[in-house]
């Protein structure tokens with residue numbers, strides 16, 4: 001019985017963990033490319049969720065079409081934000097320190113803008129829920145119950161994350177993005193369009209967040225404030241070291257599983273504080289996070 | 301070929317270059333000498349589109365390329381080997397080279413270019429799959445030269461290539477620069493090491509506090525009393 005509960009909690013944890021991991025990846029690829037912490041990461045998730053619901057629930061589009069449309073629209077949104085807001089601020093170039101602070105504040109602005117915009121749409125006035133991505137009876141593995149939709153979420157997340165990994169590791173544009181984040185000056189000197197690269201990173205990150213929103217939407221009530229889930233993605237990223245992509249995946253999984261274990265074995269009310277305990281534990285044992293660079297961490 | 305005229309640049313309110321003129325003709329090695337902080341790197345970065353030009357013009361092959369984007373300038377064939385260790389440390393040596401050919405990526409010939417670079421620097425072939433950050437300082441310098449060649453340059457600019465290299469490596473590097481030049485590439489060479497730079501060049505410019513104070517054929521400069529005093533140690 002205990003074993004079953006444990007396995008069941010772990011299985012549910014992996015599902016939410018995948019979603020945290022995707023949002024964390026979105027935040028971390030922007031951070032790695034631009035050193036900007038994107039405080040609008042959660043609102044991009046929220047917009048993705050609402051857009052998915054709108055396309056399926058209001059316009060009646062088939063789900064596979066929605067699953068393609070949401071990342072495409074979010075890519076454009078993310079890239080446009082970089083081009084229109086961040087690019088402009090960077091071109092003014094007040095001073096490096098000031099510029100960086102301004103850029104981070106701009107992401108907070110985006111967060112409020114998106115929340116306000118979604119609140120302004122009449123369709124969002126009612127609390128809604130996206131119907132399951134796929135229906136059908138749950139599947140039993142031994143005595144562990146697995147919802148088909150959860151399996152679909154994990155499969156989709158796995159495909160997306162593998163594709164992302166392969167893109168960064170094996171394609172020339174992926175390598176150019178990594179090069180730009182390792183040494184932007186050198187990238188400019190070899191003729192890599194640095195501004196375009198930054199724009200693509202924002203687009204890519206926004207699509208990841210949007211997809212995560214679609215995956216999260218059937219499990220949660222949709223509200224304009226659902227972007228708060230980003231706190232958990234930050235936690236996942238910090239556990240993983242904040243600059244490591246595998247770290248995001250492992251951090252997300254650890255967090256999802258821990259939350260479910262705590263909810264099952266301790267108390268549901270304790271779920272909310274779990275991330276902070278996990279973060280403190282990890283940072284005490286490994287200040288640079290599980291996969292973080294040791295450079296940049298100063299021991300006092 | 302390359303013609304810089306009336307070039308001025310500043311960092312904020314601080315002027316770095318004032319009315320700089322220089323030319324590199326079609327088949328020359330030209331050097332730009334000066335002490336620390338004279339503005340040598342700034343000059344190259346203005347040409348490369350990294351630092352904005354306040355006044356003046358940069359012409360390359362008769363075309364005005366002033367304040368173009370860096371990628372447009374590289375695509376025109378003006379490629380810089382920067383000062384210091386400006387590599388992509390966590391990408392492999394081979395990926396660093398391939399990214400050097402970023403502007404040429406649509407051409408099928410990048411493999412031939414890579415083979416040529418490997419022939420010039422066999423060490424880079426041996427080290428192809430290790431992270432570039434694990435190379436020695438000298439090897440990283442070679443990597444930056446190889447990376448610049450991958451862009452199919454029509455003019456190559458070196459920023460203090462001798463910095464931090466042992467005398468033996470400096471000699472090897474300048475032998476390679478001479479070889480690249482003999483293959484038909486004009487070169488703009490920035491150096492503090494005036495002796496070796498003047499020996500390698502046909503023409504030279506002296507930059508002091510952001511202004512060109514002296515220029516002439518390299519042998520004439522090497523014989524000039526002021527140059528001997530300030531840059532050749534007597």
Ligand SMILES: Nc1ncnc2c1ncn2[C@@H]1O[C@H](COP(=O)(O)OP(=O)(O)OP(=O)(O)O)[C@@H](O)[C@H]1O
Nearest residue numbers: 311316334335336337338339340341342343383492
């Ligand atoms: N990013 C920058 N911001 C502010 N001032 C700068 C910057 N880069 C260079 N400078 C200043 O501009 C002047 C010229 O610098 P530059 O780097 O061009 O000199 P250099 O001739 O290349 O010197 P070195 O031989 O030491 O490399 C110096 O006074 C330097 O302090």
Ligand SMILES: [Mg+2]
Nearest residue numbers: 340341342383
């Ligand atoms: Mg310099």
